[in-house]
Amino acid sequence: MFEEAGEAAAVVRRQLAANQIAVTALAAQLRAEPPRGALTCARGSSDHAATFGKYLIETRLGVLTTSAAPSISSVYGASADLTGMLAIGISQSGKSPDILSAMRAAKQGGARTLALGNTADSPLAEEADTFLPLHAGAELSVAATKSYIASLAALLHLVGEWAGDGEMLEALHNAPALLGQAWAADWSPMVERLANAQGLYVIGRGLGFGIAQEAALKFKETCGLHAEAFSAAEVRHGPMALVGPDFPLLVFRQGDETADGVDELVAEVVARGGDVLVSGGNVPGAIQLPHPAAHPAIEPMLQIQAFYRAANALSLRRGFDPDRPPLLAKVTETV
Numbered sequence: 001m002f003e004e005a006g007e008a009a010a011v012v013r014r015q016l017a018a019n020q021i022a023v024t025a026l027a028a029q030l031r032a033e034p035p036r037g038a039l040t041c042a043r044g045s046s047d048h049a050a051t052f053g054k055y056l057i058e059t060r061l062g063v064l065t066t067s068a069a070p071s072i073s074s075v076y077g078a079s080a081d082l083t084g085m086l087a088i089g090i091s092q093s094g095k096s097p098d099i100l101s102a103m104r105a106a107k108q109g110g111a112r113t114l115a116l117g118n119t120a121d122s123p124l125a126e127e128a129d130t131f132l133p134l135h136a137g138a139e140l141s142v143a144a145t146k147s148y149i150a151s152l153a154a155l156l157h158l159v160g161e162w163a164g165d166g167e168m169l170e171a172l173h174n175a176p177a178l179l180g181q182a183w184a185a186d187w188s189p190m191v192e193r194l195a196n197a198q199g200l201y202v203i204g205r206g207l208g209f210g211i212a213q214e215a216a217l218k219f220k221e222t223c224g225l226h227a228e229a230f231s232a233a234e235v236r237h238g239p240m241a242l243v244g245p246d247f248p249l250l251v252f253r254q255g256d257e258t259a260d261g262v263d264e265l266v267a268e269v270v271a272r273g274g275d276v277l278v279s280g281g282n283v284p285g286a287i288q289l290p291h292p293a294a295h296p297a298i299e300p301m302l303q304i305q306a307f308y309r310a311a312n313a314l315s316l317r318r319g320f321d322p323d324r325p326p327l328l329a330k331v332t333e334t335v
């Protein structure tokens with residue numbers, strides 16, 4: 001996990017260069033024939049990348065984006081009219097039966113299909129109208145790291161070109177250098193605070209929500225630590241009842257329109273005597289976790305990169321092997 005997460009900067013640099021022509025062509029096609037909506041099909045870390053994609057596509061392009069529940073096609077055998085939709089499948093292996101089923105149903109229902117994957121000779125890649133390779137290289141650790149960051153980069157690249165957002169694209173092209181800095185960031189306060197923790201919430205809002213989901217998964221998978229992800233708004237609708245000195249929050253805050261609301265939540269929890277670890281912002285009383293400054297759409301990628309290093313350290317500290325989580329295999333195939 002440590003070694004592979006550390007390769008993320010090189011992966012993103014390689015991917016941006018290798019995919020430029022294909023991404024430009026796809027973006028031109030999407031601008032010429034805009035989809036009426038997008039449907040994401042993914043599981044686990046890839047599904048969390050899809051959450052990031054939803055916020056990116058809806059905020060930058062105003063195209064409604066929703067997540068497919070694969071069982072609708074794989075178990076219920078039901079289908080929907082997806083004429084004019086873009087179905088985006090994200091999968092490292094490209095062969096989980098339920099994701100394949102959802103993508104096949106989308107195609108039969110009239111959608112254009114796009115696969116983001118790490119394996120070109122997979123059914124997902126072969127059956128999709130367009131395949132964008134992630135170029136993450138072999139990922140052997142059960143916990144996805146560089147492939148997750150590669151998925152975020154591919155989504156940023158596509159949406160940046162599709163929306164013609166030059167500022168975001170420029171920031172993305174600077175991301176490899178910043179990922180290197182993020183990898184060196186000192187998140188040891190997180191490792192200290194969570195060494196003996198029983199559970200926590202991971203908070204994000206908007207573009208940061210997908211990385212909150214991803215961090216919560218890593219806590220469970222590699223650290224034997226129960227963690228649940230909530231949006232900074234959702235957590236106030238009930239879950240806050242658990243928050244206190246023995247139930248900390250890890251908060252991912254990016255410098256966009258969501259920042260003030262996230263700061264308010266952090267200040268409120270600090271005032272109640274709760275422990276809050278925060279990446280981004282500067283609320284007094286919260287434990288700050290650093291990451292390099294960047295465009296708000298790039299920040300989540302940098303935050304999760306800094307987090308991965310700390311999650312690896314926390315896993316070891318809690319007596320786990322981050323590369324061999326109990327009861328899990330690298331490729332999970334569900335129906």
Ligand SMILES: N[C@@H]1[C@@H](O)[C@H](O)[C@@H](COP(=O)(O)O)O[C@@H]1O
Binds near residue numbers: 043047071098
């Ligand atoms: N992102 C979706 C979730 O929103 C959905 O809840 C889940 C359930 O899928 P299924 O019904 O196939 O178990 O699938 C994906 O992970």
